[in-house]
Amino acid sequence: xxxxxxxxxxxxxxxxxxxxxxxxxxxxxxxxxxxxxxxxxxxxxxxxxxxxxxxxxxxxxxxxxxxxxxxxxxxxxxxxxxxxxxxxxxxxxxxxxxxxxxxxxxxxxxxxxxxxxxxxxxxxxxxxxxxxxxxxxxxxxxxxxxxxxxxxxxxxxxxxxxxxxxxxxxxxxxxxxxxxxxxxxxxxxx
Ligand SMILES: Cc1cc2nc3c(=O)[nH]c(=O)nc-3n(C[C@H](O)[C@H](O)[C@H](O)COP(=O)(O)O)c2cc1C
Numbered sequence: 621x622x623x624x625x626x627x628x629x630x631x632x633x634x635x636x637x638x639x640x641x642x643x644x645x646x647x648x649x650x651x652x653x654x655x656x657x658x659x660x661x662x663x664x665x666x667x668x669x670x671x672x673x674x675x676x677x678x679x680x681x682x683x684x685x686x687x688x689x690x691x692x693x694x695x696x697x698x699x700x701x702x703x704x705x706x707x708x709x710x711x712x713x714x715x716x717x718x719x720x721x722x723x724x725x726x727x728x729x730x731x732x733x734x735x736x737x738x739x740x741x742x743x744x745x746x747x748x749x750x751x752x753x754x755x756x757x758x759x760x761x762x763x764x765x766x767x768x769x770x771x772x773x774x775x776x777x778x779x780x781x782x783x784x785x786x787x788x789x790x791x792x793x794x795x796x797x798x799x800x801x802x803x804x805x806x807x808x809x810x
Contacts, residue, residue, distance in 0.1 A: 631710075654697070696803075707743045712751055721755060732789075761795075
């Protein structure tokens with residue numbers, strides 16, 4: 621089993637992110653190859669990056685950084701669940717990414733983008749991809765795009781996917797298994 625961290629990017633009260641993240645996490649569990657944990661940045665609650673030493677040195681002063689480092693270090697793969705804020709991905713996700721360096725490296729990532737409007741976070745994804753690559757996270761071509769997210773949340777606050785989304789998640793997860801296997805080989809080949 622590969623360790624998969626599903627990272628939910630938004631932190632505002634009433635955010636939809638965890639609803640969508642919990643759904644893709646459940647799809648990943650059903651898929652069978654992953655031991656899955658959801659990391660909701662609203663609960664992780666990192667302050668704006670406040671380490672004195674560049675993270676490439678791994679000399680972390682604060683407990684919140686040590687805890688975040690341990691979670692990301694143990695991951696074999698990621699799914700980033702990102703909203704689109706002002707045509708990009710949320711500052712909370714940028715902040716969480718820039719806390720660490722080595723912990724991210726040589727791992728594969730699927731991305732799920734969502735938005736209240738029709739564009740499903742595609743501009744957020746387009747901005748996230750090169751930033752991930754700079755930290756040696758390889759993001760897959762296959763992704764899951766969720767437009768009109770509010771229409772897919774029922775009165776109990778549960779995200780109800782349609783057939784297209786279930787199909788897209790399966791395609792992305794199939795590829796994530798393949799890339800995770802490959803990236804583990806690269807990571808171990810020092
Ligand atoms: C600060 C902010 C900026 C937003 N900017 C965009 C945007 O650029 N494009 C878009 O499609 N939706 C935008 N939206 C609407 C979001 O798609 C929608 O509110 C979504 O639920 C946000 O994710 P969250 O609920 O997890 O915070 C924005 C929402 C907020 C709160």
